[in-house]
Amino acid sequence: MNALADPIARxxxxxxxxxxxxxxxxARAGRPAKDQALLAAASAIRARQEAILAxxxxxxxxxPGLTAAFRDRLVLNPARIEAMAKGLEEVAALPDPVGRxxxxxxxxxxxxxxxxxxxLGVVGMIYESRPNVTADAAALxxxxxxxxxxxxxxxxxxxxxxxxxCMAEGLRAADLPEAxxxxxxxxxxxxxGAMLRAAGLIDLIIPxxxxxxVTRVMEEARVPVLAHAEGLCHTYIHARADHGMARRxxxxxxxxxxxxxxxxxTLLIDAAIAPELLPLLVEDLAAxxxxxxxxxxxxxxxxxxxxxxxxxxxTEWLDSILSIKVVDGVESAxxxxxxxxxxxxxxxxxxxxxxxxxxxxGLDSAVGMWNASTQFCDGGEFGFGAEIGxxxxxxxxxxxxxxEQLCTYRYHVIGTGQTRA
Amino acid sequence: MNALADPIARxxxxxxxxxxxxxxxxARAGRPAKDQALLAAASAIRARQEAILAxxxxxxxxxPGLTAAFRDRLVLNPARIEAMAKGLEEVAALPDPVGRxxxxxxxxxxxxxxxxxxxLGVVGMIYESRPNVTADAAALxxxxxxxxxxxxxxxxxxxxxxxxxCMAEGLRAADLPEAxxxxxxxxxxxxxGAMLRAAGLIDLIIPxxxxxxVTRVMEEARVPVLAHAEGLCHTYIHARADHGMARRxxxxxxxxxxxxxxxxxTLLIDAAIAPELLPLLVEDLAAxxxxxxxxxxxxxxxxxxxxxxxxxxxTEWLDSILSIKVVDGVESAxxxxxxxxxxxxxxxxxxxxxxxxxxxxGLDSAVGMWNASTQFCDGGEFGFGAEIGxxxxxxxxxxxxxxEQLCTYRYHVIGTGQTRA
Numbered sequence: 001m002n003a004l005a006d007p008i009a010r011x012x013x014x015x016x017x018x019x020x021x022x023x024x025x026x027a028r029a030g031r032p033a034k035d036q037a038l039l040a041a042a043s044a045i046r047a048r049q050e051a052i053l054a055x056x057x058x059x060x061x062x063x064p065g066l067t068a069a070f071r072d073r074l075v076l077n078p079a080r081i082e083a084m085a086k087g088l089e090e091v092a093a094l095p096d097p098v099g100r101x102x103x104x105x106x107x108x109x110x111x112x113x114x115x116x117x118x119x120l121g122v123v124g125m126i127y128e129s130r131p132n133v134t135a136d137a138a139a140l141x142x143x144x145x146x147x148x149x150x151x152x153x154x155x156x157x158x159x160x161x162x163x164x165x166c167m168a169e170g171l172r173a174a175d176l177p178e179a180x181x182x183x184x185x186x187x188x189x190x191x192x193g194a195m196l197r198a199a200g201l202i203d204l205i206i207p208x209x210x211x212x213x214v215t216r217v218m219e220e221a222r223v224p225v226l227a228h229a230e231g232l233c234h235t236y237i238h239a240r241a242d243h244g245m246a247r248r249x250x251x252x253x254x255x256x257x258x259x260x261x262x263x264x265x266t267l268l269i270d271a272a273i274a275p276e277l278l279p280l281l282v283e284d285l286a287a288x289x290x291x292x293x294x295x296x297x298x299x300x301x302x303x304x305x306x307x308x309x310x311x312x313x314x315t316e317w318l319d320s321i322l323s324i325k326v327v328d329g330v331e332s333a334x335x336x337x338x339x340x341x342x343x344x345x346x347x348x349x350x351x352x353x354x355x356x357x358x359x360x361x362g363l364d365s366a367v368g369m370w371n372a373s374t375q376f377c378d379g380g381e382f383g384f385g386a387e388i389g390x391x392x393x394x395x396x397x398x399x400x401x402x403x404e405q406l407c408t409y410r411y412h413v414i415g416t417g418q419t420r421a
Numbered sequence: 422m423n424a425l426a427d428p429i430a431r432x433x434x435x436x437x438x439x440x441x442x443x444x445x446x447x448a449r450a451g452r453p454a455k456d457q458a459l460l461a462a463a464s465a466i467r468a469r470q471e472a473i474l475a476x477x478x479x480x481x482x483x484x485p486g487l488t489a490a491f492r493d494r495l496v497l498n499p500a501r502i503e504a505m506a507k508g509l510e511e512v513a514a515l516p517d518p519v520g521r522x523x524x525x526x527x528x529x530x531x532x533x534x535x536x537x538x539x540x541l542g543v544v545g546m547i548y549e550s551r552p553n554v555t556a557d558a559a560a561l562x563x564x565x566x567x568x569x570x571x572x573x574x575x576x577x578x579x580x581x582x583x584x585x586x587c588m589a590e591g592l593r594a595a596d597l598p599e600a601x602x603x604x605x606x607x608x609x610x611x612x613x614g615a616m617l618r619a620a621g622l623i624d625l626i627i628p629x630x631x632x633x634x635v636t637r638v639m640e641e642a643r644v645p646v647l648a649h650a651e652g653l654c655h656t657y658i659h660a661r662a663d664h665g666m667a668r669r670x671x672x673x674x675x676x677x678x679x680x681x682x683x684x685x686x687t688l689l690i691d692a693a694i695a696p697e698l699l700p701l702l703v704e705d706l707a708a709x710x711x712x713x714x715x716x717x718x719x720x721x722x723x724x725x726x727x728x729x730x731x732x733x734x735x736t737e738w739l740d741s742i743l744s745i746k747v748v749d750g751v752e753s754a755x756x757x758x759x760x761x762x763x764x765x766x767x768x769x770x771x772x773x774x775x776x777x778x779x780x781x782x783g784l785d786s787a788v789g790m791w792n793a794s795t796q797f798c799d800g801g802e803f804g805f806g807a808e809i810g811x812x813x814x815x816x817x818x819x820x821x822x823x824x825e826q827l828c829t830y831r832y833h834v835i836g837t838g839q840t841r842a
Contacts (some may be wrong), residue, residue, distance in 0.1 A: 024759075024785075027785075028782065028783065105804060107802070107803075107804055111793055111797065111802075113803060113804070120815050120816075121785070121815055199639075199640075203815045203816070204815070204816065218620075219620075222643075224645060224814075224816045242838070245838040248838060248840055249838060249840060251840075252840035252841060256840070256841055338445075356835075360833045361449065361520075362449065363831070364445075364448075364542075365831065366831060366832065367831070367832045367834060368831065368832070368833050368834070369833075369834040369835075369836065370833070370834070370835045370836060371835070371836045371837055371838050371839075372532055372834050372835070372836030372838075372839050373836075373839065373840045373841050375840075375841040376532065376834060376836075376839070376841050381528070381532075381841065382528075382534060382832075383526060383528055383534070393645075394541050394542055394624045394625070394829045395541075395624070395625065395645045395816060395817040395829065396816040396817040398829060398830060398831060398832070399831075399832050408815040408816065408819060409819060410784070410786065410787060410788070410789065410819060410820075411787065411788045411789070411803075411819070411820050412781045412789050412790075412791070413788060413789070413790040413791070413793050413797060414777075414790075414791045414792070414793070415790065415791060415792040415793030415794075415797075416792055417663070417666040417669060417670060417792050417793075418792075418793050418794065418797070419669055419670060419672075419673035419677070419794045419796075420673060420677055420794050420796040420797050420799075420802065
């Protein structure tokens with residue numbers, strides 16, 4: 001990147017260098033200062049509620065052609081603003097992830113080795129229209145001791161700026177550098193590109209939004225990315241499943257919320273139990289408003305079901321639609337998941353511990369579940385407190401990305417004058 | 422990458438897909454099979470010593486213009502071949518990193534969460550002329566349950582092929598897929614580029630070689646990379662150092678081996694002790710054949726020392742040369758390290774525990790040492806067994822990369838029918 005020739009790249013570089021310097025101060029700040037900043041920011045969000053709502057109203061007015069779903073993601077109200085403030089307080093209450101001794105051992109020569117959790121440095125956050133991501137991401141990065149550069153969707157720019165002002169107030173109150181939490185200085189789309197190319201300036205990019213955004217980020221980024229492009233999750237009902245449990249789990253995994261990445265998109269069911277159980281499962285889900293795409297073997301049991309194409313099994317519906325395939329045991333289920341899955345979350349329902357182990361050990365996915373709903377794939381449900389996203393890559397962190405996953409580590413080696421032979 | 426239009430890309434894709442399938446089998450293979458393959462490969466290396474030496478002789482003959490250093494890296498002899506075989510046996514003796522339960526907890530709803538170590542998948546290894554890397558990297562990846570695609574330097578291609586044949590023999594003996602350890606099907610340099618672009622096909626690239634190779638890999642790769650471009654390591658002698666210890670440590674850190682990445686390149690010494698101690702340090706090192714580049718304050722003590730330029734402090738000498746700078750305490754030392762260092766390994770020599778803590782906590786480097794030689798930055802010295810390299814990035818792994826660092830993790834969530842509210 002030739003910063004001199006490209007004003008956007010220069011803006012990025014200036015922001016990132018300020019973030020790097022702030023990250024150094026943040027890394028050495030103790031828990032009290034970080035928590036103080038978070039609590040002061042929460043107070044500021046409550047105190048500035050009217051200003052935030054006004055900014056949000058201006059955002060909504062400036063973009064009249066929005067779909068209802070987009071508008072719902074963008075709109076703020078007093079309840080959502082209070083939830084943001086509470087979210088900051090919850091992050092303040094979480095333990096400090098920095099400085100944890102992850103491992104410690106002593107070598108025969110007396111050298112003591114400690115692996116110690118450390119802040120990542122500078123995080124780049126690229127997201128769409130939900131203004132609350134501004135507060136949530138800032139809080140998690142701050143608590144993890146990293147500076148963050150936030151680039152939210154243009155439609156929510158005024159809302160994000162109003163929320164960012166509260167974060168800045170919190171940082172000032174705790175005598176921490178304001179550059180630790182920055183919003184992009186421009187809404188020019190080229191700034192996103194500059195962030196993605198900023199290897200060495202930004203340590204990690206986290207995209208949050210639809211598949212289009214995440215895929216673009218993954219494909220273009222020269223900076224490491226933690227993300228998932230999609231959550232094409234499977235629930236596999238094994239021949240020795242408890243039928244009542246299978247019905248409850250599938251209904252929850254598919255229909256509790258259909259738009260979340262941990263929602264089940266495809267049911268795999270063993271041929272041995274399909275004739276008896278599948279009609280009940282379909283009846284349960286149909287009553288909840290679900291429709292279906294079924295393979296030929298499923299349609300031989302329930303001929304009224306629409307046909308599933310190859311493409312359907314590769315589709316993350318994020319809707320009240322379930323793909324159904326009849327399989328012949330755990331290896332057949334695993335083969336389907338490896339072919340069509342997104343390495344996100346898969347569940348098996350069975351009373352057979354050996355089969356469950358074969359399933360869990362045979363997966364490549366970030367999360368494998370046994371007799372549980374795939375919708376439990378969430379940092380809060382894992383006990384991590386808030387999460388910043390879910391990762392399906394294989395490096396650094398998989399599954400929910402929360403405070404611990406926002407850290408790296410460093411070794412401390414403590415000697416008494418040892419030299420190497 | 423349009424594989425159909427590009428025969429090199431197609432070769433890479435075929436190799437990587439075969440590797441992916443083999444990785445699946447390897448991931449589910451138990452420790453006995455993996456160890457059997459390693460031991461059988463060690464036997465094959467001993468049995469085929471003559472063939473390996475002949476291949477090596479052909480490599481040397483085909484490249485008559487080599488420098489002495491290059492030739493030394495490329496040449497094999499019976500001792501080096503025996504060391505390779507022993508290396509494979511040592512990896513076989515290490516514990517299996519796959520399947521370790523890294524963390525386990527239970528949530529209030531009864532869900533049990535386990536974080537379990539898993540193989541990464543497909544590793545790409547890009548290296549220069551040392552033929553032993555073929556055996557070492559193959560052994561570590563195999564033991565870690567990942568397939569590996571090896572692309573060594575053209576000059577050592579015959580040697581690598583002969584060693585690879587032994588690895589293949591080991592895999593066959595253990596009934597494991599030969600595609601788990603592959604050498605590049607072509608010496609075309611475009612194959613390296615294809616590897617670097619193979620996001621989704623290769624999960625991790627590890628480069629091993631000079632700074633030029635590593636920097637190219639880091640700059641061009643679209644696949645995650647674990648590496649260090651350089652090891653510009655510092656030893657900081659604090660005002661309250663034990664002088665005898667400081668002399669022993671610096672001599673070892675600089676001169677034990679000057680060509681390794683953990684060798685100290687720059688001495689930082691506190692102004693308070695420099696007049697007394699610096700002449701002794703210089704005398705010690707000069708007696709070992711070291712020369713010097715000194716800042717003005719050091720030259721005010723020892724005027725005969727050559728002047729250090731700004732560029733000298735940014736140079737990884739990998740030679741019997743030491744840059745010297747006089748500093749004013751720990752913050753001054755840290756500021757120099759942050760400006761010129763490579764985030765690899767730095768050491769402090771002091772009897773003051775508080776100062777040592779400030780130094781260790783103030784670093785951004787992968788490894789910080791207190792009263793120990795920087796040359797201990799090595800997987801074997803850390804107790805990891807063999808290492809495949811040293812990483813200075815901030816994601817996934819830092820410091821020595823050994824079996825544990827070659828793994829990712831996955832969550833197993835075990836329920837009794839829990840649904841999410």
